[in-house]
Amino acid sequence: MFRAIAISLSVLILGTATAGYLYYRHLNNNIRSSGRSGGESGVKKADPNAMGQTPLNILLIGSDSRNSAANVKLGGSRDSVGDKPRADVQMLLHISADRKSSSLVSIPRDTIVKIPECKDDETGQSYAETVDKPINESLQRGGPGCTLTTWENLTGVYIDHWVMIDFAGVVAMADAIGGVDVCVKTGVWDRSTRMVRGGSGLKLPAGTSTVKGEDALKWLRTRHAFGNDQNRAKAQHMYMNSMLRTLKKQNAWSDAGRLMNLAETATKALQVSDEIGSVKKLYDLSMQLKNVPINRITMTTIPTAEWSQDKDRLVPIEKSADQMWQMLRDDVAFDKNGKPKAKASASAKPAGPPAAAPGTLDLTVVNGTGLGQAPRDGRASEIAQVLNGKGFDLAKASRTAEPRKETVVHYAQEDSDQGKADAASVAKALGLPETAVKADPKAGGLTLVVGADWRDGTVYEAPKAAEAGDLPEGADDLNAADEGTCMDVYSVYRWDGGKS
Known part of the structure; x- marks a missing residue:
């Protein structure tokens, strides 16, 4: 058409x-x-x-x-x-x-x-x-x-x-x-x-x-x-x-x-x-x-x-x-x-500042599992408790919801390299990929949004990257x-x- x-x-x-x-x-x-x-x-x-x-x-x-x-x-x-x-x-x-x-x-x-x-x-x-x-x-x-x-x-x-x-x-x-x-x-x-x-x-x-x-x-x-x-x-x-x-x-x-x-x-x-x-x-x-x-x-x-x-x-x-x-x-x-896509070559990354101690990071956890379906009740609290157990003592669940397809750790844009390092330490503790760390001009501090890609479990399992033509049966x-x-x-x- x-x-x-x-x-x-x-x-x-x-x-x-x-x-x-x-x-x-x-x-x-x-x-x-x-x-x-x-x-x-x-x-x-x-x-x-x-x-x-x-x-x-x-x-x-x-x-x-x-x-x-x-x-x-x-x-x-x-x-x-x-x-x-x-x-x-x-x-x-x-x-x-x-x-x-x-x-x-x-x-x-x-x-x-x-x-x-x-x-x-x-x-x-x-x-x-x-x-x-x-x-x-x-x-x-x-x-x-x-x-x-x-x-x-x-x-x-x-x-x-x-x-x-x-x-x-x-x-x-x-x-x-x-x-x-x-x-x-x-x-x-x-x-x-x-x-x-x-x-x-x-x-x-x-x-x-x-x-x-x-x-x-x-x-x-x-x-x-x-x-x-x-x-x-x-x-x-x-x-x-x-x-x-x-x-x-x-x-x-x-x-x-x-x-x-x-x-x-x-x-x-x-x-x-x-x-x-x-x-x-x-x-x-x-x-x-x-x-x-x-x-x-x-x-x-x-x-x-x-x-x-x-x-x-x-x-x-x-x-x-x-x-x-x-x-x-x-x-x-x-x-x-x-044509097969060329794989990007790895490049050296400049060293940034070290992350602050986990117990000092003020971290908010948001339930974002409700994209296209009912949110998973209590999901933010579950992951906040996981973070508490890993030394992030100030991690707390938010009562607000922010439906999102993928899990992400936001840091305030004005916090620059230090905010990025702190967010990366949260991502690493949960097994999230580096791509989950993102600057957000609207963020007031560190925020973990648990997305629809992580509705269950305490260890994040990265979804397998799809390949061209890899369609399901049916x-x-x-x-x-x-x-x-x-x-x-x-x-x-x-x-x-x-x-x-």
Whole structure:
């Protein structure tokens, strides 16, 4: 979807003089936008790399809105006309800091999560925090900004922007892009059965078919025939990867007439977060997306299991999900097709002042274990007692909480080298890495924040550094260069192509 947007908006290069300005203004007037975030997550943007670059994270949302005649026609039931839409499709697109790889993660719509306190940017209505709710309901409780905040709480990943599209928008974009090849192992007809009502209406023969417009929407919405929501996500990834390959082969950037059509369609079909709510901003964004090689684009689905309270709902498999979120936070590619990163050579460090005696250090311990989940009760007191036992007699637990993904020892910036030495002695006593020691201009003294990476135990165990392509079982990864992938069809929905 984003390469299509990028191609669409590059038409602005062609605009010159009065006609170009008027068309630019026309496209700007098409764009709908609202606030980036609907609540507070405490997640901070990643630090820049040595080249001053940071990763780019964009939340892609497909809404199931039926609040227009076109959407009712395409989306089925009229019973939900007037209801607040849900986030039927949710994908997090991660572009690496060096813009050389792209990773995408889908979450099935019925995955159970905590939805934070949110405020709808368009209506001003506030919503209290709620737990054990399907993630698709986040859109109803504060708009796309709340869906973004829900994702930040869940993943610990800072999300720069969101982009949302509805059924009619998908059809319009699919028509503008043109035919995209998809494949099924057997013929498929996603229809009502005696056991299950509904279905997308998708009807294709075995093998490869070219879909566009409403057929493309049917492919993207098919769930029953493909077995479940996880497989529906895989089919969506297959379509998106095929679309990227198609646009790449067509060299669509050079076709001025097609670019204008795509730009017109994209600006009408999409709703975006405010900070990218102009053609120029979207164009600048597109320039960062267009050059990622096809074989460096990998799409995945978060591994899930049945929820114990309802077999029709899902929960993330915590260890597997954490592994994938950590890869995104650390900007580790989901594919193995990049060049190995050169290891930094060790350099001699200038000697600083010695740390003060442990028993003289005034140290505050803060519970930061509540990022994306309930905090671990009493965690600050536990670690304060550990420090007391190691001679840090003045270490005490704070009653405040500061959710944070990783454990860190802050020292006041004005304390300079002495503060750093004192903080390093705390880190060493607990087995924390040197990278856990950080200056903080807001810190009034030494502060240990026990993060979500250390919820249990009295000895810190550094997480294993993830390697490129090291995805957990069940991630269902699909690289955009893989052209031979076909969807399995659940037996009830197999179709013989009208031969019988």
